Amino acid sequence: MGEQSALDLDEAPFWRALMRITTALPRALEDQFLPETGLAITDYGVLVALSEAPDHLLRISALAATTGLSLSRISRVVDDLTRRGLVEKRKCPEDGRASNAVLTGAGLARLEAAYPSHLARVRASVFDHLSAEDIRTAGPVLARLAAALDAAPPTDDC
Amino acid sequence: MGEQSALDLDEAPFWRALMRITTALPRALEDQFLPETGLAITDYGVLVALSEAPDHLLRISALAATTGLSLSRISRVVDDLTRRGLVEKRKCPEDGRASNAVLTGAGLARLEAAYPSHLARVRASVFDHLSAEDIRTAGPVLARLAAALDAAPPTDDC
DNA sequence: CCCAGGTGATTGAGGGTTCAACGACACTCT
DNA sequence: AGAGTGTCGTTGAACCCTCAATCACCTGGG
Numbered sequence: 001m002g003e004q005s006a007l008d009l010d011e012a013p014f015w016r017a018l019m020r021i022t023t024a025l026p027r028a029l030e031d032q033f034l035p036e037t038g039l040a041i042t043d044y045g046v047l048v049a050l051s052e053a054p055d056h057l058l059r060i061s062a063l064a065a066t067t068g069l070s071l072s073r074i075s076r077v078v079d080d081l082t083r084r085g086l087v088e089k090r091k092c093p094e095d096g097r098a099s100n101a102v103l104t105g106a107g108l109a110r111l112e113a114a115y116p117s118h119l120a121r122v123r124a125s126v127f128d129h130l131s132a133e134d135i136r137t138a139g140p141v142l143a144r145l146a147a148a149l150d151a152a153p154p155t156d157d158c
Numbered sequence: 159m160g161e162q163s164a165l166d167l168d169e170a171p172f173w174r175a176l177m178r179i180t181t182a183l184p185r186a187l188e189d190q191f192l193p194e195t196g197l198a199i200t201d202y203g204v205l206v207a208l209s210e211a212p213d214h215l216l217r218i219s220a221l222a223a224t225t226g227l228s229l230s231r232i233s234r235v236v237d238d239l240t241r242r243g244l245v246e247k248r249k250c251p252e253d254g255r256a257s258n259a260v261l262t263g264a265g266l267a268r269l270e271a272a273y274p275s276h277l278a279r280v281r282a283s284v285f286d287h288l289s290a291e292d293i294r295t296a297g298p299v300l301a302r303l304a305a306a307l308d309a310a311p312p313t314d315d316c
Numbered sequence: 317c318c319c320a321g322g323t324g325a326t327t328g329a330g331g332g333t334t335c336a337a338c339g340a341c342a343c344t345c346t
Numbered sequence: 347a348g349a350g351t352g353t354c355g356t357t358g359a360a361c362c363c364t365c366a367a368t369c370a371c372c373t374g375g376g
Contacts, residue, residue, distance in 0.1 A: 015284070021180065079326090098323090098371090119165070142296065144287060146178035148286075148287035230333080257355070
């Protein structure tokens with residue numbers, strides 16, 4: 001891993017800001033969202049992923065990939081959502097090992113009910129503080145970073 | 159919370175990228191950093207905060223504020239670091255309720271040993287994927303967002 | 317057919333983090 | 347001085363999340 005030059009004058013504040021955001025943003029979102037809707041942000045993400053899938057149906061493993069959660073985590077979350085009637089779990093007909101999660105009517109209703117609250121939280125915590133110009137200039141950079149992080153998991157440098 | 163317009167065409171990708179980053183970045187950092195240095199990222203943050211403080215000494219509550227951790231969390235982390243000899247805890251002379259955390263020699267040495275690894279992780283997960291221009295344009299936007307999040311905790315909209 | 321190895325999902329155990337309750341102490345007002 | 351109130355830090359209980367082990371099933375080669 002050897003020699004690396006320290007962060008320079010542009011990089012250091014960039015890094016600090018990024019750290020602050022990664023710790024503070026989830027909190028800012030969740031704190032009001034859960035009491036308002038009865039959904040954790042994780043739950044909401046799962047419901048959104050299902051609502052965007054064809055037939056509102058997704059393999060458990062696909063759900064894990066699109067939400068960015070681990071397989072074990074998704075398993076428990078889906079269990080919980082099933083117990084609450086927002087999601088249904090069906091053995092996959094073509095592959096006996098696999099299961100599909102399906103959004104129920106109640107789940108869709110719950111998602112739609114939560115949407116305004118989610119939107120309000122997102123605006124209050126992020127977009128209310130940024131101009132249209134900010135978003136246009138920073139958006140592509142963030143997108144590039146997000147893509148790199150998605151691709152990067154392989155442990156090593158390149 | 160009423161009416162809100164949905165995210166527009168610039169905002170939606172911005173938001174998705176932000177979500178990906180907040181979930182993937184901490185993982186990308188921690189996964190290699192901990193095995194390489196024996197320090198969790200939380201530990202590292204605490205040591206950094208202490209190293210930047212006058213006399214390498216900070217009130218427990220100040221430490222919580224600067225690291226963004228909760229008081230209860232910082233209490234346990236400092237306990238743990240104390241047990242490992244990297245930090246020392248002293249009752250505060252002026253205020254019998256308070257405690258100060260002080261960086262030990264071993265703590266400083268450990269921090270310095272971990273720094274190159276930290277730097278390498280930061281570069282590999284973030285700056286290697288962005289141009290100098292990216293950082294110059296997105297940096298101020300992120301800084302503004304971070305500042306807003308730090309200030310915003312008050313529950314309501316304004 | 318059946319065995320070996322691979323994959324999808326679940327589960328137990330354990331660490332990380334937070335919330336709420338608490339004990340110790342400080343400050344103010346009378 | 348004493349009562350009431352607020353603040354600093356700690357702790358028990360609970361939750362979220364992950365790792366590793368495991369079960370059930372699929373797939374390909376003798």
